[in-house]
Amino acid sequence: MATSRITTFEHDTLTFDVTDEGPLDGVPVLLLHGFPTDRSSWHRVTPLLHDAGLRTYAPDQRGYSAGARPPGRAAYRLEHLVADVIALADATGHERVHLVGHDWGGAVAWLTAGNHPDRIASVTSLSTPHPAALRRASHSLEQAARSWYIGAFQVPYVPQRVLAAGFRPIWSATGLPREDLERYAAHLAHADALTGPVNWYRAMRESHVRAWPVSVPATLLWGSRDVALGRTAAELTRGFVTGPYAFIEIDAGHWLPETEPEACAAAAIDRVKA
Known part of the structure; x- marks a missing residue:
């Protein structure tokens, strides 16, 4: 069991930044952020988790950490994203960890649990359905209309430039609070910083990870007003x-860690302690 703080971990020649907080002997919980945010998205949630005796490890994921921005979209295939999570679990010194993920982080949490059930104690996904469920739903008009941007992101070079130029108005229109938007903009609102995150979408179809059913205990917390992920x-x-x-369905939008921290923390604590 880890008894000291970690601030980075190494994997695949990359260096990932991590915020490690909470009681040193607390139950280990890995917090996986989504797009286009970073590890600071959890700052309203983590104090509530710490009060419940949980120790949290929140990384800036591949493409977001300054030392983990490999070139080319192949480096962002899902198998690499899953392997990063297992490498972080190794760095914590724990054989099994709990996962909490939002948006893309939720998708990676589902995939990690399905492919490594021996390492994952539970999954709490915020907003994001199981990837196989999302794939099946994408044949419906409802989800296809919500996911139009995924096709647009396949175009080379242009998407990250458009997103960088319009970062504030684009994400403000989706309900992301101004305080959080400004923090993410400082980190990501330029094309070079967004290339890796957009490559997550470009590498999806080239990935070799199976979306297995999840056998570990799991919770999905979903907002009924989510603009990206439908019912x-x-x-x-x-x-x-x-x-x-x-x-668990709540009357909320997509940005649950930022706007509904109490509900997020309650869902994660209930799942971990169950």
């Missing part, structure tokens, strides 16, 4: 969890 995929997720499962 069909959220409700289909039940079919891809074989272990204990909870689906």
Whole structure:
């Protein structure tokens, strides 16, 4: 068991930045942020987790950490994102860890749990349905309309430049609070910084990770006003969890860690302590 703080971990010749907080002997929980945010997205959630006896490890993921921005989209295939999570679990010194993820972080949490159930104690996904459920729902008009931007992101060079130029108005329109938007903009609102994050979308179809059903205990917390992830995929997720499962719907939008920290923390604490 880790008894000292870690601030970075190494994997695949890359260096990832980590915020390690909470009681040193606390239950280990890895917090995986989404797009286009960073590890600071958890700052309202983590104090509540620490009060419940949980120790949190929040990395800036591949493409977001300054020392982990490999060139080329192949470096962002899902198998690499999953391997990064296992490398962080190794760095904590724990054999098994709990995962909490939002947006893309939720997708990576589902995939990691499905492919490494021996290393993952539970999953709490915020907003994001199981990837297989989302793939099935993408055949519906509802989800296809919400996911239009994924196709647009396949274009080389242009998406990261457009997103960088319009970072504030684009994400403000989705309900991201101004305080958080300014913090993320300082980190990501230029094309070079957004290239890696956008490559997550470009590498999806080239990836070699199976979206297995998840056998570990899992929770999906979903906002009924989510602009990106619709009800069909959220409700289909039940079919891809074989272990204990909870689906929690709340009246909220997409940015749950920023706008609904109490609900996020309660869902994670209930899942971990169950």
